[in-house]
Amino acid sequence: MASTIRVRAVASGDSTEVQSLIQHPMDSGFVKDSKGELIPAHHIEVVTFEHGGKVVFTAYWGPAVSKDPYVKFKFKGGKKGDDLKVSWVDNKGASDSMVAKIQ
Amino acid sequence: MTCFPDAPDVARRLLLKGALAGGLAGLGFAASGSFAFADVNAKDWPADAFKQKGEAETLKDLYGKAAEVSDKITLDAPEIAENGAVVPVSVASTLPNVTAISILVLENPNTLAAAYKIPEGTEPSVSNRLKMAKTSKVVAVVEAGGKLYSASKEVKVTVGGCGG
Secondary structure: OOOOEEEEEEEEOOEEEEEEEEOOOOEOOOOEOOOOOEOOOEOEEEEEEEEOOEEEEEEEEOOOEOOOOEEEEEEEOOOOOOEEEEEEEEOOOOEEEEEEEOO | OOOOOOOOOOHHHHHHHOOOOOOOOOOOOEOOOOHHHHOOOOOOOOHHHHHOOOHHHHHHHHHOOOOEEOOOEEEEOOOEEOOOOOEEEEEEEOOOOEEEEEEEEOOOOOOEEEEEEOOOOEOOEEEEEEOOOOOEEEEEEEEEOOEEEEEEEEEEEOOOOOOO
């Protein structure tokens, strides 16, 4: 199955800009379905980005983060060709991870 | 009850087009200070903080302290959000030693939207996209040097979380 994670990490000078998109419904728990029943909350809780064995960024998300969440940040020390590992876990215990190459 | 509309599935298309850099603002929340947030490597999701209602209660739960207003935080969000399901918000700061950024939407059912840990070597700048139930003040909170700082902006939501 294709990964739920898309990452673009580009090194420029001494900093690396990371943009990531994750496919996830991010159901808030406040929306009703067509039968008028509440769709239970289903959202990513934690996303971690690791480079060189070190966590460079951690996101903690609540149900107010938009569907198919996007996040962008920058860190120092990444080089072209380095691995960047992205992992997420949601409130139902589902998870996914992938390793991207810094461009 | 407030509801959030489904976000259009624009994310993948944007990535495919490589057009992410443009047009997307970021949301920034700063969270830091409390036991749950003190350790940059902690994997625990701060469940209690995400249930709080109100800025003071949320910050107390997340960091154990209050924030003071700072002009060294840039909160980038639209004046008017046409779609409350996808509101781009970015937070950046020129404060030294930033350890966390969090974003609060005061009129949402739960105030805290997102919190980010910024380890040493990572820039104090975050962009993301949040859901907003209705017009609300958005607050960016930055933890720097063990203290909390905040900046806020009113974002008008024309099509609210319930899609009319």
